[in-house]
Amino acid sequence: MSSRTLRLVRALEGLEKPGEGELGELVEAAGLNKVLLGFLRSAGVEGEARRREEERYKWFRSVVGEVAGALRGLDYALHKFRKPVEHVSVDVDVLVDARQLPEAVKRLASRGFGVEVWEKYTVTMTRGRAIVDLYTHPSFAWVVYLDGEELLECCAEEFEWEGLELRGLTREAEVVVTAAHAVYKEHVYLLADYFTVKKWLNKRALDLARELGVEDSLRASTRLNELVDSGLVELPSRIPVSYLAGAYARKLFRDSVFRSTLVNALEYMLTERAGRSVKWRLTRASY
Numbered sequence: 001m002s003s004r005t006l007r008l009v010r011a012l013e014g015l016e017k018p019g020e021g022e023l024g025e026l027v028e029a030a031g032l033n034k035v036l037l038g039f040l041r042s043a044g045v046e047g048e049a050r051r052r053e054e055e056r057y058k059w060f061r062s063v064v065g066e067v068a069g070a071l072r073g074l075d076y077a078l079h080k081f082r083k084p085v086e087h088v089s090v091d092v093d094v095l096v097d098a099r100q101l102p103e104a105v106k107r108l109a110s111r112g113f114g115v116e117v118w119e120k121y122t123v124t125m126t127r128g129r130a131i132v133d134l135y136t137h138p139s140f141a142w143v144v145y146l147d148g149e150e151l152l153e154c155c156a157e158e159f160e161w162e163g164l165e166l167r168g169l170t171r172e173a174e175v176v177v178t179a180a181h182a183v184y185k186e187h188v189y190l191l192a193d194y195f196t197v198k199k200w201l202n203k204r205a206l207d208l209a210r211e212l213g214v215e216d217s218l219r220a221s222t223r224l225n226e227l228v229d230s231g232l233v234e235l236p237s238r239i240p241v242s243y244l245a246g247a248y249a250r251k252l253f254r255d256s257v258f259r260s261t262l263v264n265a266l267e268y269m270l271t272e273r274a275g276r277s278v279k280w281r282l283t284r285a286s287y
Contacts, residue, residue, distance in 0.1 A: 003231045004029055008191060011043045012085060018043050032236050032286040033191035038085035056088045063130045065164045067092050070107040074100045077156040078168035079135075079177055083192055084199040091131035095148050095169070098136040108132060120264060121148075138177065140185040142264035144257050146177065146212055155208070172205040176214060183217035183239060183247050186287050189224050191235045197221045213255045216247035236286045 002010075008026055010016035012035060018026050027049060030039035037057055040050045064078070075097040081089070096104045105115065105123055113125040113132060120142040123134040137148035155173035159166055169177060178196045182189050201222070209215040220243040227233040251258050 003234055005191065005228055005233070005235045006231055008033070008035070008039060009194075009228070012038055012191075012195070014042055029235075030191075034087050034089075034286075035085045035191050035195070037088055041086060053088060057086070060088050061162050061164070063132075064092055064161075064166070066111060067094065067108070067132055068164060068166050070111050071096070071104055071167075074104055074107075075152055075156075076100070076104065076167060077152055078166060079138075079151070079174070080181060081168050082159070082161075082171060082174050083196055085192060085195045087192060091133055093133050093135065095135050095138070095151060097149070097152060101134060101136060104134055108134075138181065138185075139261070141268040142261065144261045145184040145251065145255075146180055146214060147257065150212065151177070154211075171200045172202060172208055175200045175205040176209045176212060176218065179209070179217040179221040180212075180214040183220050183244065184214070184251070187239050187244060188287055189221070189235060189237050189239055190286065193221065194225055194228055194235060197225055213251065213258075216250050220244075220247060 004025060007016065007018065007022065008029055011018050011026065023043075023045065026039065026043075027036070027045070030036040036049075037053045039045075040053055064081075068078075071094065077095045078093065079095045080093045094104075101123065105125065108125050109115075111127070113127045113130070115123060116126045116131075117124040121135060121137045121139045121144065125132045125134070135148060137144040138146040138151075151169065151173060155170045156167060157170050159168060168174075175197055178193050182193050197218075201218075206215070206218065209218040220239065223243070224233060224237070224239070228235060252262070
């Protein structure tokens with residue numbers, strides 16, 4: 001029997017219709033992999049699960065539209081947003097020029113969003129169940145692993161999504177951001193990541209990864225994709241320590257910003273939030 005992940009892949013690509021006996025297992029796996037809506041649509045699944053996910057998608061669309069409207073005219077880009085598979089995110093991630101961050105916060109506050117967390121490189125704002133994360137640089141534990149200014153300068157573009165005019169990263173940049181986020185921050189690889197790399201990886205994405213100093217994360221992602229295609233890895237999957245160690249070692253050696261902000265991790269580990277985050281990361285199956 002083929003792996004659960006490969007059965008999900010084939011269903012999402014319209015190559016195979018799941019049987020009734022495996023739907024429950026695949027729906028659960030699709031949810032963990034952040035491809036639930038895409039799976040339900042591709043497999044033609046109807047019922048309560050589909051209705052709930054479609055309602056969540058409509059709600060998510062309205063939140064994205066409101067955030068984009070509030071930030072119009074600023075130097076910003078939605079990131080970790082564009083995917084080749086329909087998905088419903090738990091939050092809206094926005095890359096914004098550091099000099100315009102206070103204005104972005106002010107504009108969202110005027111729409112009823114309140115600041116939940118304000119820390120180095122990130123501001124989290126909430127309104128009810130809506131969450132907006134404003135980043136000046138993609139980072140983990142206050143350590144910068146991608147240059148946000150460079151991403152905004154090289155890779156922001158206007159695009160249409162569900163009838164909305166939005167500003168976000170190019171598809172090639174999304175490939176790079178997806179791989180870097182999985183390897184340097186989350187240490188977990190999802191089927192949403194697999195499809196982004198599989199469908200949108202091209203020469204420009206490879207060149208961009210080198211320019212931004214995260215080529216090792218893209219190399220690790222392509223290796224994981226090959227293992228998935230061979231039926232040797234089920235997703236979600238923790239990224240092998242050997243992949244992480246090599247990526248971190250070369251990042252430390254080559255990236256001066258990464259090195260200079262690494263000391264921030266010591267300060268971060270002393271915060272109450274760090275303790276909760278470490279516990280969650282050690283016990284999670286997805287993110």
